[in-house]
Amino acid sequence: MSTAAYQVALLGNPNSGKSTVFNQLTGLHQKIGNFPGVTVDKRLGHTKLDNSTSIVVIDFPGTYSLFPVSQDERIVVSTFLNPADENYPDLVLYVADVTNLERQLLLLTQIRDLGLPVILALNMMDLADKAGIHCDTKTLSELLNVPVVSISGRSGENIPDLKRAILTQIRSSEKLHTLDPFYKFSGPEEKTVALISENFGLTNDYRSKMLAHHYDWLPFLTTNQRVFIKNAIEQSGFENLKLQIRETMQRYDRFIPIAQKAIKKSDQKPVSLTDRIDRFTLHPILGPVIFFLLMMIVFQAIFSWSSYPMDWIEIGFGSLSGWVQKLLPPGWLTDLLTEGILSGLGGIIVFVPQIAILFLLISVLEEVGYMARAVFIFDKLMQKFGLNGRSIVALISGGACAIPAIMSTRTISNWKERLITILVTPLISCSARIPVYTVLIGFVVPSVTVGGLFNLQGLAFMGLYLLGIVAALSAALVFKLILKTEEVSYLMIELPPYRLPLFRNIILTVWEKVKTFVLEAGKIILIISIILWFMASFGPPAAMKQAEIKAEETAKSLALSKKETENLLTANKIEASYAGLIGKGLEPLIQPLGFDWKIGIALVTSFAAREVFVSTMATIYSIGSDDDEWSVRKRMAVEINPKTGMLMYTRATALSLIVFYVFAMQCMSTLAVVKRETRRWKWPIIQFLFMSSLAYLASFSVFQLFS
Amino acid sequence: MASKLMAMGILPGIFIEIVRVAPFRGGYCLKVTGQKIALRYSEAACILVE
Numbered sequence A: 001m002s003t004a005a006y007q008v009a010l011l012g013n014p015n016s017g018k019s020t021v022f023n024q025l026t027g028l029h030q031k032i033g034n035f036p037g038v039t040v041d042k043r044l045g046h047t048k049l050d051n052s053t054s055i056v057v058i059d060f061p062g063t064y065s066l067f068p069v070s071q072d073e074r075i076v077v078s079t080f081l082n083p084a085d086e087n088y089p090d091l092v093l094y095v096a097d098v099t100n101l102e103r104q105l106l107l108l109t110q111i112r113d114l115g116l117p118v119i120l121a122l123n124m125m126d127l128a129d130k131a132g133i134h135c136d137t138k139t140l141s142e143l144l145n146v147p148v149v150s151i152s153g154r155s156g157e158n159i160p161d162l163k164r165a166i167l168t169q170i171r172s173s174e175k176l177h178t179l180d181p182f183y184k185f186s187g188p189e190e191k192t193v194a195l196i197s198e199n200f201g202l203t204n205d206y207r208s209k210m211l212a213h214h215y216d217w218l219p220f221l222t223t224n225q226r227v228f229i230k231n232a233i234e235q236s237g238f239e240n241l242k243l244q245i246r247e248t249m250q251r252y253d254r255f256i257p258i259a260q261k262a263i264k265k266s267d268q269k270p271v272s273l274t275d276r277i278d279r280f281t282l283h284p285i286l287g288p289v290i291f292f293l294l295m296m297i298v299f300q301a302i303f304s305w306s307s308y309p310m311d312w313i314e315i316g317f318g319s320l321s322g323w324v325q326k327l328l329p330p331g332w333l334t335d336l337l338t339e340g341i342l343s344g345l346g347g348i349i350v351f352v353p354q355i356a357i358l359f360l361l362i363s364v365l366e367e368v369g370y371m372a373r374a375v376f377i378f379d380k381l382m383q384k385f386g387l388n389g390r391s392i393v394a395l396i397s398g399g400a401c402a403i404p405a406i407m408s409t410r411t412i413s414n415w416k417e418r419l420i421t422i423l424v425t426p427l428i429s430c431s432a433r434i435p436v437y438t439v440l441i442g443f444v445v446p447s448v449t450v451g452g453l454f455n456l457q458g459l460a461f462m463g464l465y466l467l468g469i470v471a472a473l474s475a476a477l478v479f480k481l482i483l484k485t486e487e488v489s490y491l492m493i494e495l496p497p498y499r500l501p502l503f504r505n506i507i508l509t510v511w512e513k514v515k516t517f518v519l520e521a522g523k524i525i526l527i528i529s530i531i532l533w534f535m536a537s538f539g540p541p542a543a544m545k546q547a548e549i550k551a552e553e554t555a556k557s558l559a560l561s562k563k564e565t566e567n568l569l570t571a572n573k574i575e576a577s578y579a580g581l582i583g584k585g586l587e588p589l590i591q592p593l594g595f596d597w598k599i600g601i602a603l604v605t606s607f608a609a610r611e612v613f614v615s616t617m618a619t620i621y622s623i624g625s626d627d628d629e630w631s632v633r634k635r636m637a638v639e640i641n642p643k644t645g646m647l648m649y650t651r652a653t654a655l656s657l658i659v660f661y662v663f664a665m666q667c668m669s670t671l672a673v674v675k676r677e678t679r680r681w682k683w684p685i686i687q688f689l690f691m692s693s694l695a696y697l698a699s700f701s702v703f704q705l706f707s
Numbered sequence B: 001m002a003s004k005l006m007a008m009g010i011l012p013g014i015f016i017e018i019v020r021v022a023p024f025r026g027g028y029c030l031k032v033t034g035q036k037i038a039l040r041y042s043e044a045a046c047i048l049v050e
Helices: A018-026 A071-080 A098-113 A125-130 A137-144 A159-171 A187-200 A205-214 A223-236 A240-262 A273-281 A286-305 A307-327 A332-349 A352-368 A370-383 A391-397 A402-411 A415-427 A433-444 A456-482 A503-537 A541-558 A562-576 A578-593 A597-605 A612-620 A629-637 A651-663 A668-678 A682-706 B002-007
Strands: A006-012 A030-034 A041-048 A054-059 A091-097 A118-123 A133-135 A148-150 A263-265 A493-495 B016-021 B027-032 B035-040
Touching (some): A006 A071, A006 A098, A018 A030, A018 A041, A018 A054, A018 A091, A018 A118, A098 A125, A098 B002, A118 A137, A148 A159, A205 A240, A273 A370, A286 A307, A307 A352, A332 A503, A352 A370, A352 A503, A402 A415, A415 A668, A433 A456, A433 A612, A433 A629, A433 A651, A503 A578, A562 A612, A578 A597, A651 A682, A668 A682
Parallel strands (some): A006 A054, A006 A091
Antiparallel strands (some): A493 B035, B016 B027, B027 B035
């Protein structure tokens, strides 16, 4: 195979139904990649046109024009201006919503002027029929001079026609750049373009004009080329912004009459259902109330519905590893398999229900058209914290689990706002903190009823959640001041008409999110959990041997039962292991927080997941692995600090530990997801450091204050 | 800003209807040729209304 695959770019305005068409064309044959150098998602899929021809379809971000304002839109411009780009298309499939065609012709005519072969797919013909809109595709095709096919991405109607049109285009050798351009240059443009076209050897003058508009950021230009274009512009008096407006105006003046000629609308204009719904959803008071009700449902769903499948997964993996343990001879290899790999895999799969449920609900809200409203409602509020209207969804779902929450930030197009959302979301108390809070609150807060209504422990719980929220918003404020970006923040968002969600699109989204998590973040989680297993089970051989002997001697002298001996053995072993060594090494560092080396070990192992804290404490106190929260708490209550001879878990220590878990980034899975979403190790490392320092400082102050 | 507004269909001489003001005084919801568009106050400030 020497011929490169035929590449078709899917392009169109946001809300044109582009993704639905993409799903229709490619079905499950899709891959997610990203455009070089940026964290913009690139969806790529294959489709068969006939028995012998298969094409690659690339879904480009929704774009309004070739004058970009966001990172997403810049991708389109830098790809379409550079024939050497790996994603440079052989053909552009331009999707437009036929119920609102006029505005969408702007980008189409720009692409056409670039000399790229274009097919116009008029989407949503089913809705157009209902709204009494009729489009004369033949006239439209003649006037615009591009092939036009009317389709319905929702029902799949005429998709075969579309494929046939693509096939015809592939087979025809006729190139479009001989066409009359839509836009006529002014004097300064002609001069600039002549200079650039000659120097760069370009045959398409509109491409030269685009280089003149965007030379200062286009990544594929060399410094010399940039200097040349800059000089050309200055020589010819090329005024960037003025000419952008001139071009836009002229294009509108030319294609509006075309659209009006081709499209016949019936006159009646009833108050649409969308307007009626918006009266409630955009209402100053009802709007936020409706939003919070919806979010309560989402939160409740991730929090409680997912607990059943999560329990099944945990039990399933537990019995699987028990079965493997029985089947294989005891030894480190079996341990690696059961405690390292299987528990690591279980730790990955256990997040799948939460991810699936969150994205199921979010994509329903997105498909229906509600999300744009939520963004509009909360934009101002979130803006104050350097966040985006969409961040509120991530922050709320972070209350269940930070992992799906962070994955949901994809839809925030401004990079800085997205990054801040990712960085602060783990500060919101997630469900994995609950077991830790439960054990520790029992120490500090008596279970009494106050005001005849509230349980004091419950109030303390709520206080911890509030503490997390305040921390997240304050951290966002700080990041807003620190992080710099040249990207301008925009709201300017379309509120699309409400539509019934498409089941197919939703399932594809859920599938894609789950797949990405398991494959990409899963790798990192598995590696870390094997490392953690190794550190907790191995130590310097001599020390490990000694721990074993000591445990046996103690057991003999105290006449312990078999089970008690085993528990003592594991306790002594973890003390002698590398994790134990690290815990002891940490002791001087964490002593000011009121922690001893035993807590140090638990801090290391609970990096796998916060709830591991409880089971590690159980192991250290040789209670056995039944990790019952009550027995752990009972044992901790009588622990004596060898240095002071007093109780180890004073109020100060317990409070300090609670506060530590509110702030600390004790979750490798979250870090793995942050790495995957930001494409770099830089951000998870920064996140780990800032959250750990925050936790340290907070614990330190709390301990010093109360002891 | 101007070219983005124009790309979204807010053209000189066009009829604009303010449908709503967002809660928390967040911005405007405009209606332009049947399409609803949400803008911040600062973004809407670029539009000259007669």
